[in-house]
Amino acid sequence: xxxxxxxxxxxxxxxxxxxxxxxxxxxxxxxxxxxxxxxxxxxxxxxxxxxxxxxxxxxxxxxxxxxxxxxxxxxxxxxxxxxxxxxxxxxxxxxxxxxxxxxxxxxxxxxxxxxxxxxxxxxxxxxxxxxxxxxxxxxxxxxxxxxx
Amino acid sequence: xxxxxxxxxxxxxxxxxxxxxxxxxxxxxxxxxxxxxxxxxxxxxxxxxxxxxxxxxxxxxxxxxxxx
Numbered sequence: 001x002x003x004x005x006x007x008x009x010x011x012x013x014x015x016x017x018x019x020x021x022x023x024x025x026x027x028x029x030x031x032x033x034x035x036x037x038x039x040x041x042x043x044x045x046x047x048x049x050x051x052x053x054x055x056x057x058x059x060x061x062x063x064x065x066x067x068x069x070x071x072x073x074x075x076x077x078x079x080x081x082x083x084x085x086x087x088x089x090x091x092x093x094x095x096x097x098x099x100x101x102x103x104x105x106x107x108x109x110x111x112x113x114x115x116x117x118x119x120x121x122x123x124x125x126x127x128x129x130x131x132x133x134x135x136x137x138x139x140x141x142x143x144x145x146x147x148x
Numbered sequence: 149x150x151x152x153x154x155x156x157x158x159x160x161x162x163x164x165x166x167x168x169x170x171x172x173x174x175x176x177x178x179x180x181x182x183x184x185x186x187x188x189x190x191x192x193x194x195x196x197x198x199x200x201x202x203x204x205x206x207x208x209x210x211x212x213x214x215x216x
Contacts, residue, residue, distance in 0.1 A: 030200045042154070045181060078154070080192070098149045099151060099154070100151025102151075106151070110150065131204075131207050134202065137200070137201075139172060139173065139174040142149075142170065142173075143169070143170045144150050144152040144159060144164045144171070145152060145167050146152050146171045147151065
């Protein structure tokens with residue numbers, strides 16, 4: 001899915017900027033090819049292929065694919081209710097999630113997020129980080145986007 | 149981050165009309181705060197701090213602490 005030229009660019013970027021190992025959990029529901037009423041097709045298959053290609057570009061990235069139909073306990077433990085869900089985990093554990101295929105412009109966001117999680121550098125001022133550290137109760141920040 | 153087209157139910161729940169749209173929620177704040185569009189980081193942080201019940205005046209350094 002990723003053109004050769006882009007693969008080379010991303011591989012170089014990962015080589016230069018990834019610091020700590022990153023684990024990407026991908027929760028999918030394999031398509032059966034059957035139409036099941038009330039169940040919409042998902043982008044599970046395409047997302048899996050895309051993430052396998054990204055993971056192959058650095059030995060610091062491990063991809064962990066979970067089939068929610070055969071392992072619902074794992075999905076419940078991670079509080080995953082939609083597929084595909086991508087959880088990007090570094091040394092600080094995974095609070096960054098993407099729901100849906102990271103294609104188009106969101107592909108760049110996906111790559112940036114891997115680099116940030118691995119390096120711990122999110123480009124946020126130390127002053128702001130200090131204030132964020134004082135937050136007691138978890139805050140959920142959901143950003144709705146489209147690939148174009 | 150949520151792909152709005154792929155999850156119409158979630159998009160409807162938060163009345164997503166344009167992207168990006170950011171929804172901030174917390175157990176501490178009953179009403180979600182919504183930010184439509186991009187904009188400067190200050191706006192994003194403003195909504196985040198509101199939902200997190202962070203009082204910025206507690207963090208303004210000398211001027212802030214002098215009043216207490």
